[in-house]
Amino acid sequence: MKTKKTYILGIESSCDDTAAAVISNSVILSDIVASQSIHELYGGVVPELASREHQKLILPVVKKALEKAKINTSNLSAIAFTNGPGLIGSLMVGTSFAKSMSLALKIPLISVNHMKAHILAHFIEDPENSNPSFPFLALTISGGHTQIVKVNSYFEMHELGKTLDDAAGEAFDKSGKVIGLKYPAGPEIDKLSKKGDPNKFKFTKPKVSGLNFSFSGLKTNFLNFINKQVRINEDFVKDNLYDICASLQHVIVDILMDKLIKASKETGINTIVICGGVSANSEIRKMLKVNSEKHNWKVHIPKLSYTTDNAAMIAMTGQLKFENNIFSDYETSTNPRLKI
Numbered sequence: 001m002k003t004k005k006t007y008i009l010g011i012e013s014s015c016d017d018t019a020a021a022v023i024s025n026s027v028i029l030s031d032i033v034a035s036q037s038i039h040e041l042y043g044g045v046v047p048e049l050a051s052r053e054h055q056k057l058i059l060p061v062v063k064k065a066l067e068k069a070k071i072n073t074s075n076l077s078a079i080a081f082t083n084g085p086g087l088i089g090s091l092m093v094g095t096s097f098a099k100s101m102s103l104a105l106k107i108p109l110i111s112v113n114h115m116k117a118h119i120l121a122h123f124i125e126d127p128e129n130s131n132p133s134f135p136f137l138a139l140t141i142s143g144g145h146t147q148i149v150k151v152n153s154y155f156e157m158h159e160l161g162k163t164l165d166d167a168a169g170e171a172f173d174k175s176g177k178v179i180g181l182k183y184p185a186g187p188e189i190d191k192l193s194k195k196g197d198p199n200k201f202k203f204t205k206p207k208v209s210g211l212n213f214s215f216s217g218l219k220t221n222f223l224n225f226i227n228k229q230v231r232i233n234e235d236f237v238k239d240n241l242y243d244i245c246a247s248l249q250h251v252i253v254d255i256l257m258d259k260l261i262k263a264s265k266e267t268g269i270n271t272i273v274i275c276g277g278v279s280a281n282s283e284i285r286k287m288l289k290v291n292s293e294k295h296n297w298k299v300h301i302p303k304l305s306y307t308t309d310n311a312a313m314i315a316m317t318g319q320l321k322f323e324n325n326i327f328s329d330y331e332t333s334t335n336p337r338l339k340i
């Protein structure tokens with residue numbers, strides 16, 4: 001039997017990326033992201049500015065996604081949108097836009113949990129990556145979250161551990177700010193680390209029980225270390241930039257890997273996926289491969305464009321919900337603290 005072609009539009013506006021994508025039967029036809037560079041000036045996302053930018057960008061971004069997919073609104077089967085977690089003002093722009101579009105086109109509305117979508121991005125059809133098989137463990141690492149999630153099925157997920165304070169992305173971004181890097185510092189630290197010695201400087205690893213994480217102690221340790229060194233040599237950062245970045249990245253990746261190994265041992269699950277902005281990091285990718293050989297893991301590493309915030313993952317989750325008749329009504333509102 002031939003499956004009917006469906007076209008789902010995904011809309012993402014939870015933080016500082018305005019994004020829209022069209023998926024048809026697990027194949028992404030378009031994936032448009034407009035990143036808001038305005039926040040670079042402030043060293044972090046300014047919520048009020050983010051909502052204003054979303055309002056400016058959302059219509060052009062959606063139009064572009066439809067054009068690139070070579071479809072028009074009458075072809076759409078449903079509209080999927082992020083309803084949380086995220087910044088309330090940002091989420092409200094995408095939510096209101098999606099509701100209006102669904103109402104005008106008389107097609108179903110599907111709300112999507114941003115963090116679940118990061119995980120389900122692994123089901124987007126990709127000739128270079130196979131789908132993970134259930135159950136699997138997902139390490140979700142982004143600017144706002146750090147979690148280990150046990151994924152039993154598309155819709156049944158359990159958080160096994162999470163950060164008690166800062167997220168892994170914040171550990172990169174806030175430490176980067178201390179050494180004068182622009183926001184978000186994660187990609188730059190990754191790049192600079194390639195020329196540095198990861199064992200040159202030692203930073204504290206937190207002692208956190210179970211599968212939880214903590215990064216705030218590391219941030220303070222890093223700040224104190226840099227301040228102390230700068231008092232001795234005012235050019236310390238400039239003179240040691242590569243080694244500072246490589247050593248910082250090394251300890252962050254180590255903290256993440258320790259808990260992932262623990263989670264795999266405790267659950268007996270050896271299919272591991274990584275997702276979220278920080279999963280773009282080259283050292284994490286390398287160490288996952290090293291650990292997959294050591295611990296007999298089957299690892300799934302996402303395509304770079306599906307690591308940071310995107311709407312392809314929202315469209316993918318929308319499609320899975322559409323196929324399972326899981327729709328939202330017009331009372332659905334945003335939930336900035338939505339849990340997995």
Ligand code: KG4
Pocket residue numbers: 015141142143144145168169170172173184185186187190276277278279280281282307308309
């Ligand atoms: O998932 P994401 O795009 O947005 C959130 O939902 O937070 O993640 C953004 C985070 C930022 O903290 C950024 O510095 C980090 O992902 N990031 C990286 C890399 N690329 C992005 N961190 C380390 N290495 C990278 N290559």
Ligand code: ZN
Pocket residue numbers: 114118142276277308309
């Ligand atoms: Zn994200």
